[in-house]
Amino acid sequence: MSGTKSSDPDFAVAPAEGLALTVHALPAPALDADRRTRHGRIKMLLVLLACAAPVLASYVTYYVVRPRAQTNYGALIDPARPLPAADDLPLADLQGRAVDPASLRGQWLLVVVAGGDCDAACESALLLQRQLRETLGRERERVDKLWLVTGSQPVRPQVVQALGGTVTVLRVPDAALARWLEAAPGETLSRHLYLVDPMGRWMWRAPPEPDPAKLKRDLDRLLRASAPWDRPGR
Numbered sequence: 558m559s560g561t562k563s564s565d566p567d568f569a570v571a572p573a574e575g576l577a578l579t580v581h582a583l584p585a586p587a588l589d590a591d592r593r594t595r596h597g598r599i600k601m602l603l604v605l606l607a608c609a610a611p612v613l614a615s616y617v618t619y620y621v622v623r624p625r626a627q628t629n630y631g632a633l634i635d636p637a638r639p640l641p642a643a644d645d646l647p648l649a650d651l652q653g654r655a656v657d658p659a660s661l662r663g664q665w666l667l668v669v670v671a672g673g674d675c676d677a678a679c680e681s682a683l684l685l686q687r688q689l690r691e692t693l694g695r696e697r698e699r700v701d702k703l704w705l706v707t708g709s710q711p712v713r714p715q716v717v718q719a720l721g722g723t724v725t726v727l728r729v730p731d732a733a734l735a736r737w738l739e740a741a742p743g744e745t746l747s748r749h750l751y752l753v754d755p756m757g758r759w760m761w762r763a764p765p766e767p768d769p770a771k772l773k774r775d776l777d778r779l780l781r782a783s784a785p786w787d788r789p790g791r
Contacts, residue, residue: 629778630771631752631763632741640757641737648727651712656727659757663791664701665780666753670738670746673710673728678747680716683724685769686750692773696780698789703753707731707746741765752779755787 640646640658648656669686671679683704690697702724706712712726720726737759740746744765750772752761761779763772780787 629761630768630775631761634760634762637754637758637760638737640753640759641733646729646733646737648729651717651726651728660791661703661725661753662757663755664789665699665755665783665787666701666703666751668703668705668738668751668753670705670707670734670749670751672708672747673706673712674708675713675716682747682750683716683720685767685772687723689750689769689772689776692769693776693780696777699755699780699787700776701725703727705729705734707734738762752776754779754783 640661643655643657643659646658648658650656667686667690669679669682671682675683686702686704690700690702693700704720704724704726706726706728708731717726734746738746738751739762740749741762741764748765750763750767751759752763753759761775763775
């Protein structure tokens with residue numbers, strides 16, 4: 558009978574030995590989310606550092622390393638000197654008519670300074686001015702030639718005829734010009750070529766007896782750097 562069997566000690570079920578339930582821990586969702594967030598932030602920081610590296614390198618180079626190598630041939634004027642107003646820089650054409658300095662803005666100006674008698678050095682400077690502009694190729698239309706005549710001597714007609722109207726010739730008082738342009742120590746204004754940018758700022762000076770190829774290299778760099786904002790013509 559069932560009651561008899563259940564009370565029979567020989568029939569009792571012995572406890573199972575060697576059986577155990579192992580419960581494996583499930584990954585905590587919160588911990589995985591934190592790990593993914595942390596990894597995402599690290600990746601974002603690495604991307605930002607990669608993008609900022611060139612800027613940081615340039616700042617470190619400029620403010621810490623300060624390279625001394627000079628790549629320009631002529632002297633860069635720092636700060637550039639703005640074109641004075643008419644009261645401070647009275648200009649006149651060869652007929653004696655007043656010319657507003659502001660009318661010269663809008664083009665790069667390659668400037669020669671010399672007296673009206675225009676000696677051999679003056680003629681050489683005007684020749685270099687013309688040749689240098691021509692070597693610029695299609696960029697030459699962005700550059701005008703200017704001869705600032707100092708002193709009281711009249712300009713020789715032969716020189717004006719030789720220029721053929723390709724150079725703007727203006728008279729200027731020596732003292733007024735010396736308050737704007739400046740020669741290198743121990744030199745005179747007539748020993749240099751000068752470059753004025755389209756905004757009317759004197760910003761570059763060639764050395765005396767310059768190497769034309771090196772002058773052209775400087776001009777090429779300046780014109781290339783200003784191409785995004787400068788266009789030919791006033």
